[in-house]
Amino acid sequence: MTDRISRKVFLRRAAASGSILTVPGLLAACGGGGGGGGAGGGASTVAQRLPKTITFSNWPLYIDVGKNKNHPSLQQFEKAHPGTHVNYIEDINDNDSFFGKIEGPLSQGQSTGRDLVVMTDSSGLPQRMVQLGWLEKWDKSAMPHAFKNLIPSQQHPAWDPNRDYSLPWQSGMTGIGYDPHKVGYDIDSVDKLLTDPRLHGKITLLTELSDTMGLVMLSNGDDPSHVTDKTWTAAYNKIKAAVSSGQIRQFTGNDYAPLLASGDVWACFAWSGDMVQLQADHPGLKWNPPKTGAMIWTDNMLIPKKGNVYGASVLADWFYIPRIAAEVEDYVNYICPVAGADKILLKSDPAVAKNPLIFPPASLLAQTHQFDAKALNNAKYKQQFQNLIGA
């Protein structure tokens, strides 16, 4: 037994003895909260206490919403774990700015005031936080569902091969969104998008480095998950040429969506989740994975340093129960990382379960690639890309 493990076990025992010695009612009165994973027997199944409050920061409108604006999945969690309240806040609006916000306390070894946060891997920031030692590891012993139900394609990302620090919340694919009536044909080629004179000034690319550079690298036959100076430069020059010729109208965040809907943009690099929403009002719009390959990004649940590991682990695991995942998915409509959720939705909402943009078939997922996390934190690349989209 290493020192660290023994210390952890010791702490758990201390916590367990605390909860055994106290009458639950009295405990609640003291502000201690209820027992966690059930009463403990031997040393192997020690009980651990959930904190009174678990603070979960997420993006707005990114979880199921019930009749009274409440979140049924969280309510059921609180019901299953009496005495624990989930403080769910929707205060993440942008990866970079959010990182800027929590960077201060983290770099000074202070708590961010959050137990669980959701950040996108394609921003390169989760990987950076792992390197800086700003994330806590999961308490996997408290997570019976997560590692059983995580879909295979998500199990071993290069930046966190064993999912020690991260678990997918939702994912999205990046491909080509377009209006077939305007374009005149089914477009699944990045090269065509960047050069077809018919589309001159009618296309947009994304301001996200990983999405734009990734798709273009794939079109060059290069691997975006292992970026080299050579593959980088090739992609860079290709985009630069399309910028200079005026082929590219704009680089956008998800503000390409209104432009595509209004017909100002005919084809663009687009996120699958946006297309699900756009298609509800504009059934004519289509999304294709480029034949050279699509990109995939994932929003990950993470525990920032000094967050409550046990509480965050139990809560994260909760969302890997297929029944709960199905509820969340039915509202959110991005790509669900939980195996089995589609089977449940097949009964309650077959349209969602059968939508290939929400539950992509394995053949489609096989065409998706993740961007090189190391390249994402390469200052030279970032600077060049900023100059490219801002020159």
Added chain:
Amino acid sequence: MYYLGKMALSGGLFPIFSFGWHWSNFSNALSTYEPQFTRSFEYAGIATLLALAISYPLAYWIAFRGGRWKNLFLLLVIAPFFVTYLIRTLAWETILADNGIVVGILKDVHILGSGGRLLATSAAVIAAITYNFLPFMVLPLYVSLEQIDTRLIEASRDLYANPLVSFSRVTLPLSLPGVFAGVLLTFIPAVGDFINAQLLGTPRQYMIGNVIQAEFLSVRDYPTAAALSFVLMAAILVFVLIFARALGTDRLTAGAAA
């Protein structure tokens, strides 16, 4: 009390410079981003002039024709800003869409070519800046126009007979403090603005604010971001000094009291 306010004002601003920078940062920053610097001052300058042209008659009208509805009109000038910027911009995108009415008319009268568009052009960015800073021009203009004693204007009419002369000799000079304040309130924040260029422009329209934003949040090159902002602030302060000297703040005070 005054000092307290002053301290609060200056105290918050300087921790940024503790990030530390070297002189080379400045020269690098300046040479690399010179186009964005020039563009920022260009756009902000044009937008300020446009805003002045739109606002002066409006402020004049509210001040002298508004009667008891003055305050309502003031509120109306501000009211569009209760709708969050993003939603206002979406509305503009609807209005200026490539196949929308405005572009259609401009094409019919051949101001725009057949392949022309308004969105994602310099015109769109400048128009957006003008629009979003309009209240900062209207309100100070109103504030100083409103206190002009109308008897002074009447007297000057008798004196000069020609209302144009009386306007340029009396009304305009008396409202100069408002023009001064309005130009500063519009121009200064407009130079550092980034959001209009980001949402309505293309990379070719990006301003120095966009660069600082990206250096700060995406590239995380704090020294460059700090150096750029320092240069920007210094340039703006120099502008304020020159502008104050040119209009002559002392003369302004004297002129207004006369």
Added chain:
Amino acid sequence: MSAASPALSLTTRLPIGVRAWRFARHHLLNLYALLALGYLFLPIGVVIAFSFNNPKGRFNYTWQGFTFKNWENPFGVPTLGGALRISIEIALLSSLCATVLGTLIALALVRYRFRGSAITNLLIFIPMATPETVMGASLLTLFSAHAGIFPLGFNTILIAHIMFNISYVVVTVRARLVGFDRHLEEAAMDLGANELVTFWRVTLPLIMPGILAAFLLAFALSIDDFVITYFNAGTVTTFPLFVWGAARVATPPQINVVGTAIFLIAVSLMLVNITVQSRREKRA
């Protein structure tokens, strides 16, 4: 002589340029002002129209059909109601504080020459000249260096808003003070009023339009601010923060409803105020 002829003869005597100028002043100015107000309201018209839109997806981008359902349930989107309340509270408090402090600073700057007044004159412009991101981040540095005194949240947003609002207030109020006729104050003092009474009865009413305009500006700045608020909000969410964050996955029409509602409430409050005042004047 008929009643019309003196006016007629008067106009015929005036040079044509003057008549054109008169005509322009009477009609063109009205027209111009209406056009300018129309320009200001053009996007708001679209915003209001889209509050009645009925999109099936989550993006309120293109017209899909008319409905009242967004108005029946304006807070049917989680977080929106609470965020709006916080925004309004902060806007009211910060613009009030900034107006009081800014007016005092403006008075000091115009009336007195004190040590450092020249520097203060220039310092006033620094918060306006600082790019928002830099301002937001440096305030965050300041607040987190004193995390014990300033835990991030409502109060830090409030302090930040007061700070950037003060400059705008100072510049606006100063535009009024520069043209202020100090003889009026002297006259009041000669008539036996003390300094406080003079300030309350003479100075304040005369600079009131400036103060009101400054307050409105500060309010608009505060309620629309995203960048600086974002850095200093901690876990608090304001209305603009909600809208920007939600935009990644949705733009519910309720956002338009709420914007329209604030606008209508503000305008009707002002109308009530005007009617009450004019009634009082009639009675007096």
